[in-house]
Amino acid sequence: MNWQKILGLTILFFLFALLQKSFLAIFSIFGAVPNLTFIVFFLIIFSDKKQKNYQIVLWSFVAGFFLDIFLHSHVGPEIIALAVIGFLLKIARVLLRNDKDEGGVWRFATLFIIIWLIYKILIMIYLRFIDPLQTPIIFNLQFIVEIFYNFAVASATLKILSYEKKV
């Protein structure tokens, strides 16, 4: 892993966290906004089977740091949540090691939705018990729309990246 990749991805995470809070917030659907930072983090871990542990920690720290700065009162909830799901995703990739493309879309969809749910629940627990606002945990329309909105953006991003790889 070279320093250009680290710098490039750091800037990308920063820009995406910024966009989520400003530009994309205006295009929310029932309050749901695509979490681009999470999506890029997920795709990094998902697409590289040889991801080392220290790389997962590094990316969860960088991505989580920017999300915490722009979205939460404390630094840490996003970092810890992303670290947890980063390692869970790695374990899932090892357990599902199958290089065939068959069922790839369904595997991606299932993994993404499960990982997204775990991530959201971890953040909701922080918001309810640790954040000063003590936001109640409510599973409403916004929660459901968020899953599909983020999945759609993640799929589109993965398609674009796969197409670029082939080209």
Add this chain to the structure above:
Amino acid sequence: MQSIKNFSIRKKGKGWLKFVIGTLAFLFLIWVLNIFVLPIKNSFFAFSAPMQQFFWSVGSSSSSFLASLTGGGRLAKENELLKQENQKLLSQIAALKSIEQANQAQNDISIACQNASFNIVMAGVIGLDDNDIISINKGQADGITEGMPVINQQNVLFGSVFKVYKNFSEIKLISNKSSVVNVKVQGDNLDVEIDGAVKGTGGLNAYLDLVPVNSEINSEDILVTSAIDKLFPKDLLVGKIISKQKNDQQPFQQAQISLFFDVKAVDNLFVITNYKRAN
């Protein structure tokens, strides 16, 4: 054989030790960052504010542009003007109704005087997150403190200051899931004051709750702040009732409401700095 076993046990042990030390170092780093979270956040906001403001403006313009493509440019503009005018009129009606109901001695207080009694700081909106919290580009250095009410130029209540940094603040909108605002329902019957509470549900939405079941509320009734809790000045516009949900076996009825604030279309808000809140 025994030596191979011992070697693999030692290797596993070292692996666990590395994991524990790594986790502790990770958590320690997070703890240290939290000690300096205020200056770190303020620096980040200061650095990124121009970009955030730019993206926010581009987003607002794109949103208006897209709306004009789908709904007709002229109609979108006209609609916006009518909305502003409507809110202005509703604010005046709310103040006048309140004066009538309270039977105040000073009936010659003008709307302008009432509004002019507020000391306000104008702030630009630079961001919104999915917990219904917006960021503005004014902070402690501009005299803002936690709990101050935030409104727009039509006296529509947006929320209150939740977190203050040196140059920036975060505003908890009234649609935030933990927000509760005491309101009064202004209908056609001026003799009866109906109180309730607007509770946020997230997603820029809220609902009306805690209205006594025997009170008569109707759709299109206007909701304004009641100042019972002294968290917000009275007669700030909150929303209007869309439909009511009444169950005679419950002590309170609820209602679906439409909030007056439009976060996505706003660029500037006003923080009321001289309203004395209850502790």
